[in-house]
Amino acid sequence: MLCVVRNALGELAAKLGFSEAECRAVVLAVDEALTNIIRHAYLGDHEQSIEASFRRIHLPGDGKSEDALEIVLEDSGATVNPEKMCGRALEDVKPGGLGLHFIRQSMDTVEFSRSSGRNQLRLVKILHGQTTQKGF
Amino acid sequence: MQIAARHLDKTTIFDISGDIDLATSPVLRKALLHELRDQRIPRVVLNLAGVRYIDSSGVASLVEGLKASRDVGSRFILFGLNKTIREVLQLSKLVKIFEIYENEEQSVAP
Numbered sequence: 039m040l041c042v043v044r045n046a047l048g049e050l051a052a053k054l055g056f057s058e059a060e061c062r063a064v065v066l067a068v069d070e071a072l073t074n075i076i077r078h079a080y081l082g083d084h085e086q087s088i089e090a091s092f093r094r095i096h097l098p099g100d101g102k103s104e105d106a107l108e109i110v111l112e113d114s115g116a117t118v119n120p121e122k123m124c125g126r127a128l129e130d131v132k133p134g135g136l137g138l139h140f141i142r143q144s145m146d147t148v149e150f151s152r153s154s155g156r157n158q159l160r161l162v163k164i165l166h167g168q169t170t171q172k173g174f
Numbered sequence: 175m176q177i178a179a180r181h182l183d184k185t186t187i188f189d190i191s192g193d194i195d196l197a198t199s200p201v202l203r204k205a206l207l208h209e210l211r212d213q214r215i216p217r218v219v220l221n222l223a224g225v226r227y228i229d230s231s232g233v234a235s236l237v238e239g240l241k242a243s244r245d246v247g248s249r250f251i252l253f254g255l256n257k258t259i260r261e262v263l264q265l266s267k268l269v270k271i272f273e274i275y276e277n278e279e280q281s282v283a284p
Contacts, residue, residue, distance in 0.1 A: 040195055040196060040197065041193050041195070041227075044193075044227065059261070062258055062261060065227075066229065066262065066265075069195065069227075069229055070229060070230055073195070073196045073229060073230070073231065076196065077196070136230035136233055136234065136266050137229075137230040137231075139230075139265075139266070140229075140230055140262070140265055140266070143265050144265075
């Protein structure tokens with residue numbers, strides 16, 4: 039199922055005008071986020087639901103606004119302690135702990151919150167190219 | 175992900191294609207550890223030319239393979255890395271710890 043999301047998201051990011059490298063970054067970030075939800079919030083249960091929303095937003099900047107892709111992932115799994123969401127030091131050559139690092143490196147904004155028994159992860163990628171196709 | 179093994183003299187080459195992600199990385203991990211820890215093959219080579227995508231769990235499997243190779247004194251070699259895989263390995267700062275070649279000829283050279 040993750041590969042279906044990756045393919046669809048890659049197409050969406052490309053249509054919004056992101057470069058090939060930026061598309062790969064967005065796909066990697068969302069894939070890693072979904073993987074973390076399945077592994078940590080749902081304790082490996084692949085059958086639980088994850089709500090995902092994608093929308094183009096305008097971010098106010100210095101004198102001009104920037105377009106961006108906002109992605110919000112919500113789950114009703116176990117509480118994730120944001121203080122523990124620190125990844126690991128990259129100097130440690132060991133398996134695991136890279137997912138959060140990939141997410142932070144790939145996106146401009148990474149925000150975690152929890153309300154009404156649900157975890158929410160908000161990811162934002164600023165669109166620098168501005169070659170957006172019509173229709174979004 | 176598809177994975178196929180070829181056995182040469184003291185070398186196993188894994189031809190891997192498709193996506194290495196949460197669902198498929200355990201298969202890769204198992205194959206690598208079997209060849210390195212159980213079979214003690216002196217050189218294990220991964221042909222990644224057909225890999226379209228790799229995530230952190232895939233990178234973790236490669237790191238486990240590397241560590242197992244160090245434990246048993248084998249060589250663990252990657253080749254055929256496309257832009258996507260190189261980006262992910264560079265992002266993880268792990269690209270320098272692997273023995274990486276451009277092609278199979280270099281990877282199996284004495």
